[in-house]
Amino acid sequence: MNIAYWVLAGLLALFYLYSGVLKVIRSRDQLRPMMAWVDRLPLPATRALGLVEILGAAGLVLPPLTGIAPWLAAAAAAGFVLLQLGAIAVHLTGEDRRIALNIALTALAAVTLWSAATQL
Template sequence: MNVILWVAQALLAVLFAGAGGMKIAMSPESLIPLMPWVVDFAPETVKAIGVVEVLGAAGLILPAATSTAPLLTPIAAAGLGVVMVGGTAVHIARSEYSAGLANGVVLAAAVLVARGRFRPRQTPDAIPTR
């Protein structure tokens, strides 16, 4: 299960770092062909979403990889899941159903990582015997 979680974390991190980086680096006018929903939001909101996504991407990898505050990894995954819930709602409201479905798949992956990494580790001493 650990390998599956790491693969999911890596894929999510690449996805969110790329999408968030585009939202930060590109102008709203440049984003419209790629992300038509940006017309419904202030440029500052789009940039803020990008910052959250980039920080979330870092949170998926760095704490678990360095064993420094590893609890931050499932928190980052849960936070990105919340972002995906919002994204799914926006796409459905705009009748962009295929984009909403894609967000739903990303949401499922984020939930998998959050659930898998929140799970307490059991040591042989912690396993009850009968």
């Protein structure tokens, strides 16, 4: 894997690891100031989303690092593209119209996907 992949994947992995851990360990009241949409989903779904983010972050880093099933890095990046497209839809169907971060994360995940796919 090239340096560009590691920079992009590292940034994505750090963001999603942080975001996922928050969703798993914090209460709905603690999440609400950062994530206005948490009242629209059941708490178990929010926790599951956090777990998916943590596993995706691991999927971006561990397979290329160990050399075991490196195609999983591309799958994790594709999963983050889909996750952010869903997040944009959730934001737009609710009262929260702030999607700039989601668009940036979608673009970053798409470039990471391209970088991982070219390495296969």
